[in-house]
Amino acid sequence: MFLAPKPPLTRVVDPSSASGEPDVTHLRVVDTDSYADWESVYRDNVERLYRLMYARVGNRADAEDLTSEVFRTALGPLRLASSKGEVRSYLLTTGQTVLASHWRRTLGAPVTTIDPESDMNSLAEPSGTEEPSDAPQRARKILAALPDRYRRILELRFLEACSIKEAAQAMEVSVSNAKVLQHRALRMAAKAGLEVEQ
Amino acid sequence: MTTRRLSAFLDALAAGRRPRPFQADPEDVEMLRVAIALRAARPGDSVPDENFVAELHQQLVDDLNPSEQTNIRPLKVHRGRVALVSVAAGLALVGGTFAVAETTNKSTAQQSATAVPQGQALRTASFQSPTGQIVGQIVLYHGHPSWVYMNVDLPHSNGPVKCELHLANGEVVAAGTVQLHDGSGEFSQSIHMDAGRARGATLYDPSGAVVASAIFI
Numbered sequence: 001m002f003l004a005p006k007p008p009l010t011r012v013v014d015p016s017s018a019s020g021e022p023d024v025t026h027l028r029v030v031d032t033d034s035y036a037d038w039e040s041v042y043r044d045n046v047e048r049l050y051r052l053m054y055a056r057v058g059n060r061a062d063a064e065d066l067t068s069e070v071f072r073t074a075l076g077p078l079r080l081a082s083s084k085g086e087v088r089s090y091l092l093t094t095g096q097t098v099l100a101s102h103w104r105r106t107l108g109a110p111v112t113t114i115d116p117e118s119d120m121n122s123l124a125e126p127s128g129t130e131e132p133s134d135a136p137q138r139a140r141k142i143l144a145a146l147p148d149r150y151r152r153i154l155e156l157r158f159l160e161a162c163s164i165k166e167a168a169q170a171m172e173v174s175v176s177n178a179k180v181l182q183h184r185a186l187r188m189a190a191k192a193g194l195e196v197e198q
Numbered sequence: 199m200t201t202r203r204l205s206a207f208l209d210a211l212a213a214g215r216r217p218r219p220f221q222a223d224p225e226d227v228e229m230l231r232v233a234i235a236l237r238a239a240r241p242g243d244s245v246p247d248e249n250f251v252a253e254l255h256q257q258l259v260d261d262l263n264p265s266e267q268t269n270i271r272p273l274k275v276h277r278g279r280v281a282l283v284s285v286a287a288g289l290a291l292v293g294g295t296f297a298v299a300e301t302t303n304k305s306t307a308q309q310s311a312t313a314v315p316q317g318q319a320l321r322t323a324s325f326q327s328p329t330g331q332i333v334g335q336i337v338l339y340h341g342h343p344s345w346v347y348m349n350v351d352l353p354h355s356n357g358p359v360k361c362e363l364h365l366a367n368g369e370v371v372a373a374g375t376v377q378l379h380d381g382s383g384e385f386s387q388s389i390h391m392d393a394g395r396a397r398g399a400t401l402y403d404p405s406g407a408v409v410a411s412a413i414f415i
Contacts, residue, residue, distance in 0.1 A: 038262060042255060050246040058234035060243050061216035064250050071254065072261060077397075077414070079366075093413055097324055100332055106219040109227045112234060113330050139239035142232060157212045158236035164209065179205065183229075186208075190228035 033083045038075050041087055045123060046071070049091060052122040055135050056099055056112040066102055070095045088123040092116035145192035150185035157182060204229070211237050321393060323412035325350060325401060333410045334401075336361075340393035346373050349384040350401065352409060356380070359409060364398040365391075373399065 035041045049070060054063040074094040078087065096114040103110045139159070143151045149171070156167040168178035203220035210217040211233055222230065238244065325334040325348070334350035350359060361373040376385040401410045 038258070039255075042258060046251055046254070047246055050250075051244050054244045055238040056234070058211050058237035059214060059216055060247070064246070064254075067246070068254050068257070071258060075258060075262060096330075097326070097413065100326065100330065101324065104332055106217075107222040107227065107230070109222050109224070110330060111222070111227050111230050135235065135239040135244070139236050142235060154236055157208070158233060159240050161212060161214065161240065163213070182208070183201075186229035186232050187225070189232040190225075 033085070035080055035084060035087060037080065038078065041075065041078065041080075041091075042071060044084075045088065045091055048123045049095065052095065052114065052119060053099070055122075056114065057102070062102065066095070066098055069098045073098070085120075085124075088120065089116055092119055092123060142189050142192055146185060146189055149181060150188060153178060153181045154185050154189065208233055214243060321396065321414045323399065323414045325399070325410035325412045327352075327410045328408065336399050336412050338389075338393035338396055338414070343388040344391060344393040345386060346389050346393070347384070347386040348373075348376060348399075349382075350376050350378065350410070351382050352378060353381040355403075355409075358404060359383070360402045360404075361385075362400050362402070363389075363391075363396045364400065365395045366397050367395070371396075376401075 035044070046067065050063055050067045053066045053070075054060065057063050057066065070091060074091055078090065082090070092114060093116045096116060099112070099114050100110055103112070143154060146154070152171060153167055156162040156170055157164070162170065164178050164182070165175055167182075168175045171178060171181070173181070203218070204222070204226050207217040207220065207230065211230075321338040321340070323336050324332050325336060327333050333352050334348060336346065336348040339345040339347070346361075346363070348361060352359070355378050357378060359376045359378055361376060363371045363373045365371060371389075371391055373389060374385055374387045376383040396414055398411060398413045400408055400412075403409050
């Protein structure tokens with residue numbers, strides 16, 4: 001649930017007073033940190049939300065579908081009077097549900113998640129950075145924990161986009177051996193990844 | 199372990215294609231999490247395609263301002279949205295069924311649910327536990343009368359779980375109590391409120407602790 005924002009109150013003097021002294025004082029709600037319309041919400045967040053989804057699913061097609069689903073479900077009920085922070089929190093919470101549904105449909109288990117609190121930086125950081133902020137760093141940590149051959153097969157496959165056949169040729173092993181290497185490397189990296197996150 | 203399907207998923211991921219679904223076991227999930235983290239670190243694809251951004255913008259214009267729809271540009275319909283419409287249609291059928299029973303409370307089979315487009319009579323949301331697990335669904339039907347339906351699946355739980363609806367104006371409305379049997383239960387009841395005002399729902403156990411919450415999107 002999203003609570004109503006608490007915008008600042010501004011003291012407004014009635015200009016009709018001839019003496020210059022304020023004889024009527026109103027309190028008017030002024031919110032300097034909100035979006036003017038839904039298009040502003042979209043423009044300001046679409047790229048960041050896509051990057052976040054891409055970091056969570058690892059492929060463009062799913063990232064596009066999930067980003068679309070978030071905006072198409074979130075923008076209708078959105079209250080524009082909310083602050084930018086609340087709107088982003090709302091988008092992230094919607095994204096959390098959308099991503100959870102995606103994994104439930106596709107793999108039956110939550111492979112990755114969105115946490116509206118810890119992932120707020122993903123939407124709040126300036127747009128235009130080339131990569132999600134923590135993706136390269138996390139990849140380096142994972143790879144650094146692996147023996148050379150395990151690290152190399154994962155680099156070839158997921159960072160250099162080699163097919164399993166190309167990766168096998170690059171490592172001068174059979175395709176079957178490359179598959180085994182990949183499987184063992186991922187299993188070891190999974191344990192290392194969990195240790196990195198703890 | 200589902201080795202062949204896991205390999206196919208990894209091949210698609212490495213090649214930048216949409217992976218095919220399969221039922222992953224816990225070890226698969228851990229390995230896939232690593233593969234996705236590595237794939238996400240590769241330069242390039244993390245920037246959205248300009249055409250995608252423009253197309254989605256146009257779709258949102260059509261969604262939010264139906265009177266301005268031009269009918270000139272064909273909408274790009276993804277498989278996921280076809281499924282969404284199908285599920286929404288199914289839920290509409292369920293909504294129609296609600297009207298014949300004042301209140302029911304019985305054990306349940308798992309129902310699927312997803313968001314329905316704004317402006318329709320049905321609103322749905324998934325209940326998520328504090329640890330992020332999906333533990334049920336809630337459906338609000340806005341009509342005369344309005345109805346609420348929910349199913350809850352909390353393994354190792356029994357007894358009553360109270361549901362409260364959170365309205366847009368900050369009010370909280372008791373929606374009813376689900377009786378869990380062997381961890382599962384479902385519940386439906388007519389409600390005397392505007393279902394369109396609900397923003398979320400929370401489930402509480404008898405001690406008052408939050409066991410799950412849902413947000414209507």
